[in-house]
Amino acid sequence: GIQARLNAISAITNYTPSAAPMNFAETKPTELFGCNVFNDKVMKDRLPKTVYKSLKKTIELGEKLDPSIADVVANAMKDWAIEKGATHFTHVFYPLTGLTAEKHDAFLVPDGKGGALAEFSGKLLIQGEPDASSFPSGGLRATFEARGYTAWDVTSPAYLLENPNGTFLCIPTAFVSWTGEALDKKTPLLRANQALNKQAQRVLKLFGTETRLPVGSFAGAEQEYFLIDRNFAFARPDLHICGRSLFGAKPAKGQEFEDQYFGVIPRRVLSFMMEVERELFKLGVPVKTRHNEVAPSQYEIAPIFETSNLATDHNQMVMTVLRSVAKRYGMVCLLHEKPFAGINGSGKHLNYSIGNAELGSLFDPGDSPHENAQFLVFCAAAIRAVHKYGALLRATVASASNDHRLGANEAPPAIMSVYLGAQLADVFEQFKTGKVNGCKKACVMNIGVDVLPPLPMDPGDRNRTSPFAFTGNRFEFRAVGSSMSIAGPQVALNTMMAESLDYIATELEKATKGDPAKLNDAVQKLLQKIMKEHDKVIFNGDGYSEEWHKEAEKRGLPNLKTTPDALPVLSTPEVVKLFTSYGVFSEAEVKSREEIYLEQYCKTVKTEANLVIRMARTIIFPAAMRYQGELAATCANLKAAGHDYKVVTLEDVTAKLRAMQAAVGDLEKKLEHEAASTHAEAKHMCDVILPAMLKVREYADALEAVVADDLWALPSYQEMLFIK
Ligand code: ADP
Ligand code: MG
Numbered sequence: 001g002i003q004a005r006l007n008a009i010s011a012i013t014n015y016t017p018s019a020a021p022m023n024f025a026e027t028k029p030t031e032l033f034g035c036n037v038f039n040d041k042v043m044k045d046r047l048p049k050t051v052y053k054s055l056k057k058t059i060e061l062g063e064k065l066d067p068s069i070a071d072v073v074a075n076a077m078k079d080w081a082i083e084k085g086a087t088h089f090t091h092v093f094y095p096l097t098g099l100t101a102e103k104h105d106a107f108l109v110p111d112g113k114g115g116a117l118a119e120f121s122g123k124l125l126i127q128g129e130p131d132a133s134s135f136p137s138g139g140l141r142a143t144f145e146a147r148g149y150t151a152w153d154v155t156s157p158a159y160l161l162e163n164p165n166g167t168f169l170c171i172p173t174a175f176v177s178w179t180g181e182a183l184d185k186k187t188p189l190l191r192a193n194q195a196l197n198k199q200a201q202r203v204l205k206l207f208g209t210e211t212r213l214p215v216g217s218f219a220g221a222e223q224e225y226f227l228i229d230r231n232f233a234f235a236r237p238d239l240h241i242c243g244r245s246l247f248g249a250k251p252a253k254g255q256e257f258e259d260q261y262f263g264v265i266p267r268r269v270l271s272f273m274m275e276v277e278r279e280l281f282k283l284g285v286p287v288k289t290r291h292n293e294v295a296p297s298q299y300e301i302a303p304i305f306e307t308s309n310l311a312t313d314h315n316q317m318v319m320t321v322l323r324s325v326a327k328r329y330g331m332v333c334l335l336h337e338k339p340f341a342g343i344n345g346s347g348k349h350l351n352y353s354i355g356n357a358e359l360g361s362l363f364d365p366g367d368s369p370h371e372n373a374q375f376l377v378f379c380a381a382a383i384r385a386v387h388k389y390g391a392l393l394r395a396t397v398a399s400a401s402n403d404h405r406l407g408a409n410e411a412p413p414a415i416m417s418v419y420l421g422a423q424l425a426d427v428f429e430q431f432k433t434g435k436v437n438g439c440k441k442a443c444v445m446n447i448g449v450d451v452l453p454p455l456p457m458d459p460g461d462r463n464r465t466s467p468f469a470f471t472g473n474r475f476e477f478r479a480v481g482s483s484m485s486i487a488g489p490q491v492a493l494n495t496m497m498a499e500s501l502d503y504i505a506t507e508l509e510k511a512t513k514g515d516p517a518k519l520n521d522a523v524q525k526l527l528q529k530i531m532k533e534h535d536k537v538i539f540n541g542d543g544y545s546e547e548w549h550k551e552a553e554k555r556g557l558p559n560l561k562t563t564p565d566a567l568p569v570l571s572t573p574e575v576v577k578l579f580t581s582y583g584v585f586s587e588a589e590v591k592s593r594e595e596i597y598l599e600q601y602c603k604t605v606k607t608e609a610n611l612v613i614r615m616a617r618t619i620i621f622p623a624a625m626r627y628q629g630e631l632a633a634t635c636a637n638l639k640a641a642g643h644d645y646k647v648v649t650l651e652d653v654t655a656k657l658r659a660m661q662a663a664v665g666d667l668e669k670k671l672e673h674e675a676a677s678t679h680a681e682a683k684h685m686c687d688v689i690l691p692a693m694l695k696v697r698e699y700a701d702a703l704e705a706v707v708a709d710d711l712w713a714l715p716s717y718q719e720m721l722f723i724k
Contacts, residue, residue, distance in 0.1 A: 001715035004235035008715075008723050011229055011330045017271045018328060022278045034284035036084070036160040038077055046076040058154045062194070062214045065154055070122025077158055078107055078120035081169040084160055088168040089120060091128040091150040093175035094185040095135040096596050098485045100316045101175075103130045104168055126152045128173065132183060136599065138592030140181045148177050153186060156313045159283050172313050181589055185487035188584055189309055192494035193217065195582035196354060199498045200362070202505035203381075206512065206519060207374045213356040217494050218474070220305030221315045221486050222289075224346035225322055226298050226334040227269055229723060232715040233332040237619075238611055242604075243336035243483075244401065246612050247620065247697055249704040251718040255295050255343045263292045266724045269299065272329040276301065279321045285314045294410075295343040296721040305351055305474075308494070312487045315348075319483070335483040338404035340717060345405040346482035350489055353474035354378070354497060364473035373523055380428070380530045381504055382475060383418050385496035386468055387537035389578065390416030391558045391569045392496070393468075394479070396488040398566040398597065400604035402481035403686075407561060409544045412467035412478050414566070415552045415559045417539040419466035425540055431524070432531035465543030495584045504530075563601045564682035570594040598678045605685035609671055612693045616664045619713050620700045621657065627707045628653050653706060660699035667692040 024032075034041075043052055051072045057063045081089065090102040109119040132148030150173035158171045175184035182188050193216040200215040233239045238246040265273065273290050280287045280303075289302040301318065305311060319335055326333035338345035353361040362378040365371065386393060393416050397406070407413040420428065463469060467479045480489055504526065511522035536555040541548060552559060560566040569575060571594050579585035585593075631650040638645050670692050675681035704712060 001232075001235065001712060001719055002710055004231045004715045005719050005723065007231035008229035008719070011231060012268060012723065015268050015271075015330065019275055019278075022274050029281075032278070033281050033286075036162065036282045037284040038080060038158040039284060042080060043076075046080060048072065055154065060213060062155075062197070065126075065152075067122070067126065070126050070152075072122075074120045074122045074125035077125065077169065077171075078118065081158075081160060081167075082107065082118060085162070085167040086160055086169045087166050089124075090168055090170055091130070091152075091173040092170045093130075093150050093173045094316065094485060094487065095175060095183060096138070096185065096593065097136060097600070098185070098483070100320060101130075101135070102170065103128070125171065130175075132175075132177065135175075135183060136596040137177070137183055138595035138599075140177055140183065140588060140592045148175055148183050150175050153190070153309070155190075155307075155309055157284070162282075181586065181592075185485050185491075186309070186312070188491045188589075189312060189487045189494075191584045192491045192498070192582075193308060195498040195584055196494040196501075199501035199505060200354060203377060203501050203508070204359075204374075206505065206508050207370065207377075208516065209359070209374065211356060211358045213358050215354060215356050215359070215362070217308040217490055217497075218305045218351075218353045218355060218361065219308045219311035219315075219486060219490060220303060220351035220474075221311060221318075221480075222300055222302040222349040222351070223315065223318055223322075224293055224298060224300045224348065224482050226295070226336075226339050226346065227272065227326060227331045227724070228297055228334065228720045230327070230330050230332050232720045232723075233334075235713070235715050236720075237615060238608075239332075239334065239339065241611060242608050243334055244339045244404075244608075245341070245717070245720075246608060246693065247615065247700045247704070247714060248341065248717045249701040250342050251716065251721065253296075253718070253722070258294075260292050260296050260298070261294045265290070265292055265299075268329060268331070269724065272325060272331065273299070273301070275328070276321055276325045279325060280318060283314075283317055283321075285317055287318070293344070293346075295340070295345075297724055298344065298346065305353075308490050312485065312490065315486050337399070337401040337481040337483060338408075340721065341404075342717075343721070344410040345408070347405060347411050347478060348480040348482050348484065348486065350477040350480045350486050351471070351474050352477055352490070352493055354494075361473045363470070363475065373520070376427070376431075376527060377504060377523060378501075379424070379470070380527055381497055381500035383420075383428070383537060384503070384530050384534045385493070385500040386416055386418050387534040388500075389492070389496045389575070390537065391560060391566070391572075392492050392575050392578070393477075393489065394558070394560050395566040395569040396492045397479045397481060397484065398560075398563040398601075399481055399484065400563060400601045400608075400685075401483065402479075403562050405481065406479055412465060413543050413549065413559070414479075414561050415543070415549070415557050416467055416479075416537070417543065417552065417557065418475075418537050419463045419469035419540055420538055421463075421470060422540065424470060425538060428527070428531050428535065428538070431527040432535060434528055463540065463543070466539070467543070491584060495578055495582050498582050499578055562686050564598070564679060564686045567594050567598050567601070567682075568679060570597075595678060598682045602678065602681045602685050605689055606671070609667060609685075609689050609693055612696050613664055613668055615714075616660060616696050616700060620660070620703065623711045623713055624653060624657050624660075624703045624707050627711050628657065630708070630711075649706065653703065656699050656703050656706075660696060660703065663692070663695040663699055667696055 051069045054066050054069050058065045088104040088106050090104045092102050095101050107118040107120055108116045110116050128150040153172045153174055156172035160167050161170055174187040177183055197214040277287050286304040287301055288304050291300055293300050322333045353363045355361045365375045405411045469476045507526050508522050512518040571591050576587050576590055579590050635647050670688050673684055675684055
């Protein structure tokens with residue numbers, strides 16, 4: 001690691017900020033924020049009134065897009081983009097790889113007389129036709145029909161991405177096959193929001209709550225990441241190719257001093273953060289918070305929550321911008337869930353609520369009896385949903401990389417439970433027992449008459465060990481991996497919520513028969529029933545503890561520890577029924593996702609295993625062997641000089657080298673394996689290959705701890721994590 005270390009040190013010492021500082025006095029926040037977005041203001045200024053109104057109806061009320069306005073919108077978009085320096089446009093879409101995809105086309109069209117015009121038609125705005133054959137479809141698409149199409153998502157605004165050499169217009173789109181099957185992450189999210197709206201409206205109607213706007217989910221994704229000097233990443237094929245270190249001895253210092261969280265941000269990192277924020281502000285992404293995270297060289301960026309579709313697109317943009325700006329600052333941004341063993345990995349806390357701009361969050365207790373009762377019903381719906389479909393929720397965050405994090409005492413366990421906090425748990429307990437007068441403080445549980453005790457918003461002692469925690473006006477789903485799209489968990493959550501609200505609405509409609517006077521009583525009874533059946537999912541204790549694992553098993557809560565355990569949940573009859581009955585996925589669509597994610601799991605582990613073999617043979621073995629040679633020469637010299645000595649170190653190195661070689665051979669053999677199905681292959685990767693990789697690592701890391709530093713080619717954990 002010597003050369004990489006020297007290069008990194010020089011990169012840090014010679015670093016000068018490359019951009020002018022961000023300055024709200026010179027560039028007003030209002031001028032900066034969203035300046036590269038085809039947003040409401042731009043549309044209002046540039047579109048004819050009728051077109052603007054029609055478009056707004058689609059954006060805000062979810063009404064069908066009137067295709068006749070597309071030409072006008074396209075033209076306005078093109079003029080705006082070209083004025084701001086754009087030459088190309090692209091439909092941006094979100095294939096099942098979890099990445100962001102784009103295909104660029106020039107605005108330039110030949111005029112047939114040797115010249116050219118800038119053109120952009122409504123047709124091109126509404127629909128694109130990328131070749132879909134290179135994106136995973138999990139058997140959804142017959143090979144003779146490789147085409148897919150992208151469809152303009154009017155609800156997520158177009159924006160400009162700037163590059164030093166030119167700018168291009170990005171149009172968020174859904175990506176579907178010609179037979180209409182969703183090949184992406186956006187389509188099901190839009191469908192799940194629709195399903196949620198329908199059922200939420202039924203419940204709101206029972207409460208006499210009126211709203212002009214559709215109900216959907218809100219999301220705020222706190223994004224964790226690592227930053228290390230680029231020189232290190234280039235010298236580490238594992239980080240470079242797999243995003244995580246497959247080798248690396250434990251450093252003398254890890255995160256045990258707890259001196260990193262909220263610590264002073266290193267200056268180069270701070271410059272990077274400000275540049276990231278400036279870029280994101282321009283793109284209308286409301287990033288708000290930045291800080292050091294728990295592990296060395298780990299950080300977090302968090303936006304203000306937005307409607308789910310927008311928040312999801314914006315989180316993809318956050319990831320893209322983090323990666324690209326890091327390069328400019330001589331660093332690399334690692335979004336992998338576990339780049340370094342032995343210290344915390346990175347997750348993404350998905351703050352989740354449902355509601356709309358008029359109603360706010362329906363998970364907000366509010367301060368009137370009416371709001372309280374409604375809140376309790378929505379909250380009960382969430383509890384019931386997580387109890388019924390916890391395994392599904394777990395499956396939505398299953399990946400090879402997230403397996404290293406979940407349940408590793410730094411992230412919630414794979415058991416899905418709900419944290420309510422003592423006060424709210426007490427409230428629900430009273431509903432369950434029917435003892436509505438046993439309340440401690442001033443609260444009387446006769447809903448509709450009295451108000452809830454004020455529930456502390458963001459209490460300081462929030463339980464960080466829970467995967468699904470109530471935090472005052474939302475739930476925080478903490479099991480999402482740092483590199484994942486937040487679409488998947490929201491698709492599941494919204495559909496699960498829709499099912500629970502459907503159940504609740506049906507029960508309450510039956511019990512009240514249209515008589516609002518009967519509502520309180522009916523709610524009281526229903527909450528009791530729901531709590532009796534589903535309060536097993538509520539857990540306020542330490543989710544990392546051994547006792548909880550035992551207790552959860554007793555309660556019958558699933559504990560799906562690995563991806564191959566979790567993904568088959570997607571094709572269980574309950575889950576297929578859930579998704580198909582609310583029109584979120586067809587059976588083929590759900591099953592394709594199971595297949596694709598299992599395939600991705602296998603490919604990931606296989607690539608890592610191959611790299612373990614390659615690195616052990618071509619990087620670690622030679623280093624250790626050179627050291628062995630030096631030791632042997634020293635021994636021979638000492639012997640020649642007549643010294644009495646013991647060959648302890650030489651023997652030690654030799655033994656470790658042999659053991660590593662044997663482990664490499666073993667891993668190689670285990671990779672020659674034919675599985676009967678993708679799932680069987682995934683099981684093999686999980687149960688056989690991953691442990692065999694760890695065996696190689698064990699000896700390699702032991703060698704790193706003894707071999708001379710100047711011979712060890714790989715940058716060490718110590719260098720990568722602490723030179724910043
Ligand atoms: P912490 O790190 O303490 O959890 P942060 O401030 O980092 O808190 O993140 C909280 C996130 O929750 C922010 O993205 C915030 O906008 C989001 N949030 C707040 N209220 C809601 C809500 N009603 N629905 C969804 N997200 C919300
Ligand atoms: Mg946070």
